[in-house]
Amino acid sequence: MIGDSKKKYIKNELNSGVSLKKKNSLKFDVSSAFYAEVDSIDSLRKLLGNDVVRANDIFVLGGGTNVLFSNDYHGVVIQVGIKGIEKIFEDAEYVHIEIGAGEDWPSVVEYAVSKGWGGIENLALVPGTAGAAPVQNIACYGHNLHETLLFVTAINIEDGSKKNFSCTECNFGYRTSIFKNELKSQFVIVSIILRLNKNPVLNTSYNSRYESVENELFELGDPPYTVKDVYQAIINIRQRKLPDVEKIGTVGSVFKNPLISFEQFEKIRSICPDIHCYPERQLDYSSHEQYRKEKGNKVKIPAAWLIEEMGWAGKRIGDCGIWKTQPINIVNYGNATPEEYLGFIDIVKDAVYNNYGIKLETEVVVV
Numbered sequence: 011m012i013g014d015s016k017k018k019y020i021k022n023e024l025n026s027g028v029s030l031k032k033k034n035s036l037k038f039d040v041s042s043a044f045y046a047e048v049d050s051i052d053s054l055r056k057l058l059g060n061d062v063v064r065a066n067d068i069f070v071l072g073g074g075t076n077v078l079f080s081n082d083y084h085g086v087v088i089q090v091g092i093k094g095i096e097k098i099f100e101d102a103e104y105v106h107i108e109i110g111a112g113e114d115w116p117s118v119v120e121y122a123v124s125k126g127w128g129g130i131e132n133l134a135l136v137p138g139t140a141g142a143a144p145v146q147n148i149a150c151y152g153h154n155l156h157e158t159l160l161f162v163t164a165i166n167i168e169d170g171s172k173k174n175f176s177c178t179e180c181n182f183g184y185r186t187s188i189f190k191n192e193l194k195s196q197f198v199i200v201s202i203i204l205r206l207n208k209n210p211v212l213n214t215s216y217n218s219r220y221e222s223v224e225n226e227l228f229e230l231g232d233p234p235y236t237v238k239d240v241y242q243a244i245i246n247i248r249q250r251k252l253p254d255v256e257k258i259g260t261v262g263s264v265f266k267n268p269l270i271s272f273e274q275f276e277k278i279r280s281i282c283p284d285i286h287c288y289p290e291r292q293l294d295y296s297s298h299e300q301y302r303k304e305k306g307n308k309v310k311i312p313a314a315w316l317i318e319e320m321g322w323a324g325k326r327i328g329d330c331g332i333w334k335t336q337p338i339n340i341v342n343y344g345n346a347t348p349e350e351y352l353g354f355i356d357i358v359k360d361a362v363y364n365n366y367g368i369k370l371e372t373e374v375v376v377v
């Protein structure tokens with residue numbers, strides 16, 4: 011153990027031996043050999059020029075809600091704390107806002123909803139920072155970040171230069187972007203620009219095995235519904251279904267929803283007759299039969315459904331467990347080690363493969 015969780019560190023400076031226990035939502039007791047939290051582009055550039063930083067591996071950390079530290083990190087963890095939300099453009103229809111990478115994403119959504127601006131209300135309560143949101147193109151309840159995002163501004167780790175990436179240049183896909191692939195570990199995102207709609211078009215299409223946004227809205231009151239209603243509906247669903255990140259070690263969905271051929275889908279339907287399927291890139295919740303007739307060859311199916319159908323929802327080994335109301339979520343009930351947690355992931359993967367012939371891919375970033 012190289013870090014002491016009680017030791018204080020100095021912002022905008024390189025610190026050695028810092029505990030990451032409170033900086034990863036799985037609450038693993040791991041440390042970083044070097045750590046720096048930067049709150050400006052100038053501080054970030056200065057840090058990137060430091061000899062120790064240049065001589066070591068770098069890992070960029072946001073809120074730590076999608077990272078699985080498998081061990082102590084022997085390089086430099088840079089946490090981006092750049093704050094600020096600024097309106098940079100407005101016309102009759104749209105507002106563009108630039109958001110510092112270190113802003114808390116749920117607070118950004120709350121801010122947009124409080125102004126009545128539409129576009130990100132379906133992404134309510136996705137934990138983490140604004141800067142990490144484009145990395146895996148956060149998505150849920152019928153909306154993908156890329157549908158609202160205009161630009162990402164990032165600093166090149168090698169030479170400190172600044173680059174603006176348009177939405178197209180980010181190569182967004184399902185739970186992925188250029189920052190997870192071609193440019194992995196090469197840029198630090200410092201801000202993002204979103205285009206929000208002053209005349210919001212609500213997306214209430216999400217429905218799953220147990221719930222739908224429409225039903226949730228119906229519980230809230232009569233139409234017409236507002237951005238605020240959709241936001242509240244999503245919050246209600248999430249709070250019922252997901253573990254409280256303050257109390258339980260979690261990274262949300264550990265697995266990606268698998269992409270399979272129609273032939274495979276037919277086989278799965280002989281085991282799980284009602285299972286839904288969705289298009290690969292979009293979270294389109296129209297009927298799968300209709301989609302099947304109209305679209306291409308591959309479909310995405312809910313990994314949670316597969317796990318639940320095996321009777322594994324709520325399964326627990328030691329302090330690792332499958333969250334009962336969201337079986338794609340593997341939690342740490344308290345004292346699980348990274349090794350035990352990774353072992354449990356493998357057990358679930360093997361069981362799914364043995365039952366359905368499907369190889370689950372992990373969504374969480376393993377460091």
Ligand SMILES: Cc1cc2nc3c(=O)[nH]c(=O)nc-3n(C[C@H](O)[C@H](O)[C@H](O)COP(=O)(O)OP(=O)(O)OC[C@H]3O[C@@H](n4cnc5c(N)ncnc54)[C@H](O)[C@@H]3O)c2cc1C
Binds near residue numbers: 070071142147
């Ligand atoms: C309870 C729970 C529910 C969740 N629900 C959802 C959901 O509905 N939909 C969804 O898409 N995700 C969900 N997630 C996953 C997570 O919230 C998102 O992936 C989020 O964007 C991670 O943000 P973060 O700041 O914590 O990033 P981190 O976990 O710190 O980092 C994630 C990745 O982004 C990189 N990164 C972070 N910041 C930067 C930066 N400034 N520049 C460059 N790279 C950076 C890291 O290197 C790492 O590769 C959930 C997680 C939890 C715990």
